[in-house]
Amino acid sequence: xxxxxxxxxxxxxxxxxxxxxxxxxxxxxxxxxxxxxxxxxxxxxxxxxxxxxxxxxxxxxxxxxxxxxxxxxxxxxxxxxxxxxxxxxxxxxxxxxxxxxxxxxxxxxxxxxxxxxxxxxxxxxxxxxxxxxxxxxxxxxxxxxxxxxxxxxxxxxxxxxxxxxxxxxxxxxxxxxxxxxxxxxxxxxxxxxxxxxxxxxxxxxxxxxxxxxxxxxxxxxxxxxxxxxxxxxxxxxxxxxxxxxxxxxxxxxxxxxxxxxxxxxxxxxxxxxxxxxxxxxxxxxxxxxxxxxxxxxxxxxxxxxxxxxxxxxxxxxxxxxxxxxxxxxxxxxxxxxxxxxxxxxxxxxxxxxxx
Amino acid sequence: xxxxxxxxxxxxxxxxxxxxxxxxxxxxxxxxxxxxxxxxxxxxxxxxxxxxxxxxxxxxxxxxxxxxxxxxxxxxxxxxxxxxxxxxxxxxxxxxxxxxxxxxxxxxxxxxxxxxxxxxxxxxxxxxxxxxxxxxxxxxxxxxxxxxxxxxxxxxxxxxxxxxxxxxxxxxxxxxxxxxxxxxxxxxxxxxxxxxxxxxxxxxxxxxxxxxxxxxxxxxxxxxxxxxxxxxxxxxxxxxxxxxxxxxxxxxxxxxxxxxxxxxxxxxxxxxxxxxxxxxxxxxxxxxxxxxxxxxxxxxxxxxxxxxxxxxxxxxxxxxxxxxxxxxxxxxxxxxxxx
Numbered sequence: 001x002x003x004x005x006x007x008x009x010x011x012x013x014x015x016x017x018x019x020x021x022x023x024x025x026x027x028x029x030x031x032x033x034x035x036x037x038x039x040x041x042x043x044x045x046x047x048x049x050x051x052x053x054x055x056x057x058x059x060x061x062x063x064x065x066x067x068x069x070x071x072x073x074x075x076x077x078x079x080x081x082x083x084x085x086x087x088x089x090x091x092x093x094x095x096x097x098x099x100x101x102x103x104x105x106x107x108x109x110x111x112x113x114x115x116x117x118x119x120x121x122x123x124x125x126x127x128x129x130x131x132x133x134x135x136x137x138x139x140x141x142x143x144x145x146x147x148x149x150x151x152x153x154x155x156x157x158x159x160x161x162x163x164x165x166x167x168x169x170x171x172x173x174x175x176x177x178x179x180x181x182x183x184x185x186x187x188x189x190x191x192x193x194x195x196x197x198x199x200x201x202x203x204x205x206x207x208x209x210x211x212x213x214x215x216x217x218x219x220x221x222x223x224x225x226x227x228x229x230x231x232x233x234x235x236x237x238x239x240x241x242x243x244x245x246x247x248x249x250x251x252x253x254x255x256x257x258x259x260x261x262x263x264x265x266x267x268x269x270x271x272x273x274x275x276x277x278x279x280x281x282x283x284x285x286x287x288x289x290x291x292x293x294x295x296x297x298x299x300x301x302x303x304x305x306x307x308x309x310x311x312x313x314x315x316x317x318x319x320x321x322x323x324x325x326x327x328x329x330x331x332x333x334x335x336x337x338x339x340x341x342x343x344x345x346x347x348x349x350x351x352x353x354x355x
Numbered sequence: 356x357x358x359x360x361x362x363x364x365x366x367x368x369x370x371x372x373x374x375x376x377x378x379x380x381x382x383x384x385x386x387x388x389x390x391x392x393x394x395x396x397x398x399x400x401x402x403x404x405x406x407x408x409x410x411x412x413x414x415x416x417x418x419x420x421x422x423x424x425x426x427x428x429x430x431x432x433x434x435x436x437x438x439x440x441x442x443x444x445x446x447x448x449x450x451x452x453x454x455x456x457x458x459x460x461x462x463x464x465x466x467x468x469x470x471x472x473x474x475x476x477x478x479x480x481x482x483x484x485x486x487x488x489x490x491x492x493x494x495x496x497x498x499x500x501x502x503x504x505x506x507x508x509x510x511x512x513x514x515x516x517x518x519x520x521x522x523x524x525x526x527x528x529x530x531x532x533x534x535x536x537x538x539x540x541x542x543x544x545x546x547x548x549x550x551x552x553x554x555x556x557x558x559x560x561x562x563x564x565x566x567x568x569x570x571x572x573x574x575x576x577x578x579x580x581x582x583x584x585x586x587x588x589x590x591x592x593x594x595x596x597x598x599x600x601x602x603x604x605x606x607x608x609x610x611x612x613x614x615x616x617x618x619x620x621x622x623x624x625x626x627x628x629x630x631x632x633x634x635x636x637x638x639x640x641x642x643x644x645x646x647x648x649x650x651x652x653x654x655x656x657x658x659x660x661x662x663x664x665x666x667x668x669x670x671x672x673x674x675x676x677x678x679x680x681x682x683x684x685x686x687x688x689x690x691x692x693x694x
Contacts, residue, residue, distance in 0.1 A: 143667035299514055302511055315486065
């Protein structure tokens with residue numbers, strides 16, 4: 001039990017649980033799932049489906065942040081992949097053939113992989129700070145997407161393409177399987193191969209890991225490539241949901257949500273150790289929060305206020321000063337002073353609980 | 356980059372270090388001169404290509420149309436010089452504008468509204484500064500929280516655009532002073548005054564020198580006994596107040612408060628400051644560079660309008676220019692470090 005409370009995931013899990021509880025109390029139908037035509041419907045299912053683009057982007061962002069980097073361009077990259085794929089489908093003579101759709105998606109995602117590698121090149125080879133290197137594409141990317149669609153919002157009718165975000169498989173939304181697939185592949189990639197450890201070592205101390213023989217350049221390069229690829233897939237899902245390539249709104253501000261999800265999950269922005277499961281929970285927290293706010297009748301536009309409060313609280317809980325204060329309070333109560341101030345505040349609190 | 360903390364203590368090195376310091380000081384002017392060269396080249400190129408590009412009217416509108424950006428860039432320069440970043444400026448600008456429009460519409464006098472705008476901006480700046488300094492939150496994330504908060508509060512004030520009818524606020528933009536085709540509006544004058552004060556503060560006051568010192572090496576600045584804590588918070592307050600002033604300018608420019616105003620302005624501002632030669636790692640840069648950076652941005656915007664090209668090219672060319680300048684900076688820093 002103590003071990004469970006010491007886990008880094010306890011805080012994000014607690015927050016998610018509290019949100020679900022709040023929802024269930026205010027609307028008992030929140031947890032209910034109905035079956036129509038063999039497909040599941042309900043608020044939870046909606047959250048699973050709508051969180052897919054953010055999930056893909058946040059997974060990539062976790063890896064980038066683990067290398068001490070940041071990828072601001074994901075939103076713009078989403079716009080580019082949607083624009084490319086929809087432009088190809090709208091120009092083709094057979095938009096309803098699965099082959100056409102697969103080619104369009106393939107080309108769209110491949111191009112975003114190239115953009116991701118471009119970011120990686122700027123960061124790893126030229127040596128530009130990640131914020132600025134990706135800011136370049138964030139500024140220019142939407143312009144490129146607009147150029148691809150000729151300044152218009154390309155709309156298409158293609159049933160296979162629509163299936164991706166709107167279709168179902170085994171009663172569950174198809175988009176959810178994209179999330180699961182990405183989590184599984186990235187999870188296997190970083191936890192069953194050396195990539196995860198090497199990424200953490202690059203993030204913890206770039207020069208030491210270079211001296212230890214880690215090829216940090218190649219790793220950073222490929223991590224940005226993965227981030228671009230995942231953002232490209234997210235862009236495909238987004239455009240499939242609305243069946244349009246809206247270059248101005250596709251993935252708008254998603255980079256901030258993704259960073260928020262990563263931080264909520266407990267990965268430090270200072271790089272190094274990362275937790276994919278934390279990010280997954282972080283994404284669900286954000287999506288549930290959004291759904292809660294909509295349900296409570298608050299205009300969706302006000303959502304940023306709640307996000308700001310969450311960001312501030314999370315940052316404060318990670319700050320060493322607040323942890324010291326908490327430690328002092330504990331000390332005044334007559335408990336032993338915390339041994340590990342450097343750990344998460346979680347540990348301090350967990351210890352208090354277990355005493 | 357580290358021109359603020361080069362101290363050579365060996366007696367034989369004094370002349371050499373003096374020369375080196377001079378060279379390094381000159382080195383930090385190179386990006387500014389490069390920006391100026393690009394600005395002049397663009398103006399000449401435009402004149403050659405369009406025939407009548409550089410006219411008094413165009414040069415006047417360059418300042419007047421970008422007055423809010425000049426003010427934002429002045430505040431942002433302080434923040435970036437300390438090695439920080441302020442992503443909240445666009446949203447804070449929108450929020451203060453929104454607040455002003457709302458207050459004016461319910462009949463609060465202008466003399467109360469304008470100071471309130473500045474106070475609101477200062478409060479956002481203080482919040483970010485305290486988070487950054489006392490709670491050791493990264494500037495990027497702290498100002499991100501400020502950005503979310505300000506943008507959300509815009510919508511709390513009103514979901515719809517609010518028209519501004521106050522004659523004083525509108526007069527800031529509509530009053531034209533000048534002779535012939537040259538003109539300037541009160542907003543343009545405000546922008547020039549702000550950047551002039553900012554340049555003076557940066558170059559000649561204790562606070563300004565401390566800002567450079569923090570950007571050069573925060574640890575050294577602290578060991579030298581400089582007021583690091585106060586200055587580090589103050590730069591965000593300055594940036595917030597500038598965002599408040601920009602909110603006033605933008606409100607009078609658009610004659611309305613609207614919650615979606617200024618989305619992406621923080622990026623334009625950062626781009627202008629970087630193009631103007633301020634190093635993002637902090638410690639090196641000049642206020643006049645930021646002014647040039649804003650003008651470069653303005654000329655690109657004007658040229659694209661003249662060309663009748665798609666507005667998406669504006670973003671792309673800013674991105675390319677930003678990239679070019681960052682790469683140049685990178686080489687300058689690498690060279691300075693080698694020396």
